[in-house]
Amino acid sequence: MCEKWHSLLGGFLMKKIALVMLAAVLVMSLVACSNGGEEETDNAINDYIAPSYTHKTETGTLSFADGVGETAIITDYVGAYTTHAVTVPAVISERDVVSIGKQAFYQCAAMTAITLPDSLVTIDDWAFAACTSLETIVIPASVTSIGDYAFHGCTSLKSVVFLGTELESIGDFAFNDCVALEAITLPEGLESIGIQAFGDCEALTAITAPSTLKSIGSLAFADCTALNSEGALKLSASIEEIGEFAFSGINKNYIHAPEGSYAAEYISEMTDMEETAEVASDAE
Secondary structure: OHHHHHHHHHHHHHHHHHHHHHHHHHHHHHHHHHOOOHHHHHOOHHHOOOOOOEEEOOOEEEEEEEOOOOEEEEEEEEEOOOOEEEEOOOEEOOEEEEEEOOOOOOOOOOEEEEEOOOOOOEEOOOOOOOOOOOOEEEEOOOOOEEOOOOOOOOOOOOEEEEOOOOOOEEOOOOOOOOOOOOEEOOOOOOOEEOOOOOOOOOOOOOEEOOOOOOEEOOOOOOOOHHHOOOOOEEOOOOOOEEOOOOOOOOOHHHEEOOOOOHHHHHHHOOOOOOOOOOOHHHHO
C-alpha cells in the first residue's frame, strides 16, 4: 500500500515539475520575442509583406528588380501586340527608377515611342535592341551611359535627342544598323563612342563631335554614306584616340577637324581602303 502511494506521489511530482519547466520555457520564449518591442514584431515572419515586382501600365506590365538603396531597375516589359507608346514612371513601389536593365525591352516590335523618366541614370546592354517600330527617343539629362547594342537594329528609329550634359559614354554597337536614323546631336560631356556605335546608319546626314569627346571606336561611323557631303562630319580638337576604319565609307575630304589636332592627323593618314566613297554600282 505504502509503496503504491509513494509511486503515485512520485509520478504526480514529476508531472508537476515538468509543467513548471514548460511554463518557464514559454515565458522565456515570450520575453525573447517581445525583446525590442514593436521593432521586432515588425520583423516577425507573420508580419512580412513580400515586395511587388511588377507594375501595371495602360499598355502592359513592367517588371523590376531592387537596385542599390531605394531604387528600381526595369528588367522586362510585356505589352500589347498592337502598336503603342510606353511611359516608364519615375517611381515604382516608392523606389526611384534609375536603370533600364539588360534586354528589358528587347524585340518589343509593337512599341512606337517610349517616355523615359528624369530619374534614369543608365541604359544597359541590349535594352531596346530590335524595337523595330520605335521611331524617336529622348534621352533624359540624368543618363550617364548607354550600353552595348542598346538600340541595335531599331530600323525605324529616325531621331535621337540627348538632353543635358551628363552622358559620358555610348557603348559598342549602341545604334548600329539604325538604318533610318537621320538626326542626332551628340551632347557636350560625352567622352567616348564605342566600336561600330553608329555603323550602317546610312541615312545619317550630319555629325558634330562635342568639345569633350576623347575617343571614337573602330568602325564607329562605318558606312554612314549620307555623311559624304560638305560639312556633314565635324570632329573636335579634344579627340585623343580614333580606332581603325572609324569613318570607312566616308570620303576624307568631307571630314573636318581643327588644324594640328589628333583628328586632323588621323584624317590625313586615312588610306584609300578606308575611303569607300564610290558606290559599288558605279564600278559595275
